[in-house]
Amino acid sequence: MIIPRIVHPTFKPHPASYRYFWGWLNAVFNKVDYERIKDVGPDRAASEWLLRCGAHVRYKGFDKWQQDYNGLPTGPLGKYKIQAIHATESCIMYRGFDYLDGLEHTEEIKLCKCIYIEDTCLERLSKINNLQESLRRLEIISCGNVTDKGIIALNTLRNLDYLFLSDLPGIQKRQTTIEMLQKAIPSLHVELDLD
Template sequence: MLLFGKISQQLCDLKKLQWLCDSRYFWSWLNAVFNKVDYERIRDVGPDRAASEWLLRCGAMVRYQGQEKWQRDYNSLPTGPLDKYKIQVIDATDSCIMGIGFDHMEGLKHVEKIRFCKCNYIEDDCLKRLSQFENLQKSMLEMEIISCGNVTDKGIIALHHLRNLKYLLLSDLPGIREKENLVKAFKTTLPALELKLELK
């Protein structure tokens, strides 16, 4: 009877492990689906509406030009003229946005601030891609990157292409190893930048 109990417990533990692995795969797959870029949708409704749908679908929030209220709920996205709502601020805290969805940002012309906080899928290539968008190079003024474990010096240094960036907060980023080199690089490329480092 004791032996049967041990075997039964081992089988239960095995099932739990299998379920954890399967659920991790499932959520990873679902997040990839949420991030998929629909270029026809961007063409039909415009970059701001399509990017809003993508960001909210992935758990991020947006704020539009001329509005104080944050848009959090996908189901209550505003209706009306497609060119009326322009994204000014993006808060991607705890969201599942990932690099494969970043083409949504290419047409955004009014984004002044982005906050990446506890974004498990944000990595160096995401920041490099972001910094290559010509519209964001002109409009971006502030960025915060906090507790994104896959970001390293390589991703941060790419942000020097955002030539109008005035404020950059880097906090709790264990992947950053060359703090002094980053400071020197930004002093050279973006002398007007206020760089705030909260790194261990």
């Protein structure tokens, strides 16, 4: 005989339990499915990952942002190419960045209030060959785990025209960091709002 466990109606789990659960779930959302990438192509698989994690995407030739995972467009594979990614308060993290490997048309990425974005994410982003060619605009706002090291790693994004940095307390040597970036990418315009 199983005796049901009775929980008092005012019982509240410890906040650390919530953090652990959400951290685990977010890690699951970021797990890369390489078979899915092969089956549907990099843009569709990356769209699914980004929307599952709370980000939005805009496709080349379209003005509307895709926000609804269940409303992802269908049609011939390869028709919808990701041109822009807007990740505000999304749970994207390093382990999911392999989804970005095959993107060839992504010109703009905005990372805002993403608690899992850290230096290793920016280092990974800067090593993606296709993004080194296509990425033109990057905004990093209120991502508390980003430091000078992560920003300096962006120096391989050779076609980056515009970089906006705001509310990044981990950046301690802003002048040196920006000078290093602009030396590596002379055409780069950097806008700072770090105070």
